[in-house]
Amino acid sequence: MTVAVRTQNLPQIKLIRNVPKEEYYVPGHRTCAGCGPALQYKLVAKAAGPNTIFLGPTGCMYVANASYLCTPYTVPWMHTQITNAGAVASGVEAAYRVLLRKGKRTGELPNIIVMAGDGGTVDIGLQAMSAMMYRGHDALFICYDNEAYANTGIQTSPTTPYGANTTFTPPGSAIPEGKTLFPKDPPQLVIGGHPAVKYVATASVAYPVDLINKVRKALNVQGPTFLHIHAPCPKGWKFDEAKTVEIARLAIETGMWNMYEWENGEYRYQFKPKKYKPVREYVKLQARFAHLSEAHIAKLQAFVDAKVKALGIPVATPVPTPQMH
């Protein structure tokens, strides 16, 4: 016997004044001042609302938030290993369906959200994430990308950009550029290999209303969805903590970060400037790139140029976004 499982229908918002005032990610967490991942967590929790289960694989958003028996989450939250967030989300979703079928729970299926870092998504956690996407569980997998393993002291991850100085890729006389590899592309990895996936998008803390709407859109879809959220890390990228949002916006304006939605095979590109700013403007604000020579920056620019050239035709922004300055 199958029971029709109802999922929630969260409305899109148009203006900042329509952003829900309730907070489900409360203060007192011990993240760094100006933390980008903490900001996106707050926005995701706001967007998802009270009927939500968060799964927190090991990463900054577990370690700095949930120190011994303390958490800032006012909705159910569970720690998972960094390797198995996708598997735990699959289990939670399957178990909840059983509870609904047996009548032990009533109402709608909660939003099941995995809040994984870049390591928990496309490095250590890759197989469990991929398996969840493959089997088609109704859960949202969020990769908050701060481009390094930050809570253990800024080690390189697969999404760390070319030329970044991390503990594992220190620039020196033998390897003057620091990191020599170009980053993995998590959303393309999900889109390319997982036929059950219906909705994938990239978002940024620089555009909070857009971020909230993408989270809601993803949660409304039945089946696995994936969001890749750009979350600058003042500690790891070594910039002034007041500039987190400015850095995030510059990443989009220079083409280092591309904003798009992918829904049932169709791409919709957003925030695609007519003329991209040179990556130098993004690089010069971050001390992790301080050692780069002109040749290295040119190499990074060539990578970005090729990347933005491959992007499709821009579409109109679906929601008005806050204008700052």
Next chain:
Amino acid sequence: MSQTVSLPNGNRFFEIRFESIGGLGAHAAGQVLATAAVLKMGLNGAHFSSYGSEKKGSLVRSFVRLGPADRPIRTSAPVEMPDAIVVFHAALLHNPATFAGLYKDGTFIYNAPPRSVPDELAALPSTVRAIRVDALGIAVKEKSRPNAVLLGTLCGAFPFLGAEKVLEALSEEFAGKHPEAVASNESAFRRGAAEFETLQGVGRAEGDLPIAHAEPAWGYETQPIGGIIPEPGNTVWNDLSVSRTGSLPVFNRERCIHCGLCDLVCPDYCLTWGDGEKGGRFERELMGVDYRYCKGCLRCVESCPASAMTKKAETPGLADRLRVPLFPDLIE
């Protein structure tokens, strides 16, 4: 090998405890001091720090233990009874553990602007030498960090430490990675060694201060079975004031247009909102900042289109005066 330095207390180690928060450089300061003692002063020395995961704004303790060359240091336990305590941030004075275990003839160095003698210093023994230095002010002026200034003050207070040798070690530490910081660190160090103020009679206590053993609320005996968290959202009881490193946002309600932009860039949910007038222009109005949770990233200042948020230097008591509590029924 340079000539041997004699320590002030011959029969035991000379022990220093740096009380700090992540990002101010207490770990580096301890390392520089111990390196100078071992390599340049012919002493035995040990240094280690205790801190959480890699993040700014959490409590850091850095311990330095010095002994004569013929006496090996076999312990690596935290310094419980220090001869000197160096406090990197004035907010740490609220925590009684900051003072714990100080000898009655010990030295207490704290970082505060001129003429500032916080009430908390009454907890010190009356015989303790209290030293105030404006480490943050000097560090900002010299484009250095408070650790360089406080190391200077420590060497100024204890001439046996050999300021020139410690300065040498400090410069060597930075010459490789941050050569641009060497000159500014040197001037900050020299000003720290010269511009401190020794205070008499601030303490009211008698005798050595007792050792503090932290008793966590949850432990092996008391934790719930299965790793269940009984009070979700209980981080609201944390006070994160110590995370701020000198500046805070000050809210001017007259200028505020209640647009909510600051709320969408604040990762800490420390802005207090109230209901606006019924049928009025704003449904929700910004009332102020709960500084208990503000870590001073100043992103609200950057984002404010109406200049209602401004950056101000944090002076003692300012945050308490301006604070608008977020959960007034729960936390005063």
